Amino acid sequence: MHSGSEAPGSLHALSRAALALPILAIPVEAGAAEIGEMGFTILGYKERGLMKVVEPVLWGKARIGETWEVQANVALDIVSGASPEGVSNISGTPVQLVSAASVTDRRYLGDVRVSRRMGELTLGISRSFSEENDYRSHAYGIEARWDLNERNTTLAFGYGQSADSIGSTLEPTLDERRDTREYLFGVTQVLSRFDLVQSTVTVARGRGWFNDPYKFTRTFYPDGAPAFLFDLRPSSRDSFAWLTRYRRHVPGADGTLQAEYRYYSDDWDVRAHTLEVAWQQSLGERWAVRPALRYHTQGAARFYSPVVPRPAPAELSSDPRLAAFGGISTSVRGILKLDGGLLIELTVGNVHNTRDFRAGGNGSPTYPTLQAWYGILGISRPF
Amino acid sequence: MRAWVAVALLACAGCAPVAPYQRAYLARPDMALDASPGMMRAMERTFSAKEAANGGSSVGGGGCGCN
Numbered sequence: 001m002h003s004g005s006e007a008p009g010s011l012h013a014l015s016r017a018a019l020a021l022p023i024l025a026i027p028v029e030a031g032a033a034e035i036g037e038m039g040f041t042i043l044g045y046k047e048r049g050l051m052k053v054v055e056p057v058l059w060g061k062a063r064i065g066e067t068w069e070v071q072a073n074v075a076l077d078i079v080s081g082a083s084p085e086g087v088s089n090i091s092g093t094p095v096q097l098v099s100a101a102s103v104t105d106r107r108y109l110g111d112v113r114v115s116r117r118m119g120e121l122t123l124g125i126s127r128s129f130s131e132e133n134d135y136r137s138h139a140y141g142i143e144a145r146w147d148l149n150e151r152n153t154t155l156a157f158g159y160g161q162s163a164d165s166i167g168s169t170l171e172p173t174l175d176e177r178r179d180t181r182e183y184l185f186g187v188t189q190v191l192s193r194f195d196l197v198q199s200t201v202t203v204a205r206g207r208g209w210f211n212d213p214y215k216f217t218r219t220f221y222p223d224g225a226p227a228f229l230f231d232l233r234p235s236s237r238d239s240f241a242w243l244t245r246y247r248r249h250v251p252g253a254d255g256t257l258q259a260e261y262r263y264y265s266d267d268w269d270v271r272a273h274t275l276e277v278a279w280q281q282s283l284g285e286r287w288a289v290r291p292a293l294r295y296h297t298q299g300a301a302r303f304y305s306p307v308v309p310r311p312a313p314a315e316l317s318s319d320p321r322l323a324a325f326g327g328i329s330t331s332v333r334g335i336l337k338l339d340g341g342l343l344i345e346l347t348v349g350n351v352h353n354t355r356d357f358r359a360g361g362n363g364s365p366t367y368p369t370l371q372a373w374y375g376i377l378g379i380s381r382p383f
Numbered sequence: 384m385r386a387w388v389a390v391a392l393l394a395c396a397g398c399a400p401v402a403p404y405q406r407a408y409l410a411r412p413d414m415a416l417d418a419s420p421g422m423m424r425a426m427e428r429t430f431s432a433k434e435a436a437n438g439g440s441s442v443g444g445g446g447c448g449c450n
Binding site: 041055059075130247258 | 399400401402403405406407409411414415416419420421422424426428429430432433434435436437438439441442443444445446447
């Protein structure tokens, strides 16, 4: 979690509390000379038998004058290793195939956000980009926040639009587009001196090319010629996501409960629930530890199938991300606060996705179990 | 939309306002709803590329060809 260096009861904490804005990640006044914060984070992620990801991120945010805030991030996403390709039942049962050769892909991404506070209203705009050799995405967003009830309640409204260009290293002539519009409404409510809750609904409407050009399904029949089908998905996707986040500090334990739940559904018939619960325990003035548990369960898309039925349908994908499965992730974060506001955070976690973890059972029989480990190192300081 | 505004107003009705000078605990770093930008991006990268569900907290983030 984002943090500064002050403890409750100090002069700095009281001045921050007086101007506390529940849904802004940057303190309005962290100190007489501090106008912002900058940091560096690096992610290392490794899947068993599959790919590896390294992603360094450089970020910064600052106040300009009394009413303006700017935030910018740049990152490089480096993916290497074996990539899931298609599904084939040549061995008798459908199994996931991976690329024979190790692939390396680099993605450059960044975004900038500018906001201005005008009394009880804050308006913000954002611009983001993501570039890799076979995918480009450019997006912008507009957000408005309205503080009510002596800043105990905040309403948020947002609109975003993205334009994606999809190509393929296997098919140089592929040049497709996808456009997405997003709408957000959220409420943040201070419940008491010790807890607050935020609930946000996001509706997205996507139109264009959704196929994965690297995925295919190959099916052998006991009679007749085998079938081969590239990934074929609908040309639209409408989705709904409802995220609720809760924080409660327990002074007697000097710890804080952090809980989040998200419900997701779309017109591909995917239904998903994601729950994360964490406890951040202070250990003296400088140290804190945060164990966390995340559970995810989802149903399959209506056109998900590891085999090509006869006759072949107009829509079909054997992409395991569209299958029915569940996942459990555990992590622990250590947090160290040093003099001058320097903050060091180290998170280590694992991801275990399997058909057996799906809530209520009925996970997709051919879903390939995913085992992965990750580590995230973050360093930040105010300025 | 009107239903959500009603939910928001109902949520407010049951809560006594907390004055600014009473918000010391709410201003704690571990009470922030968002982690640092770098940490949030790293966590999203870890999970979003392997699940069908995404989004919920912001808009205008764009997409990727993550595999």
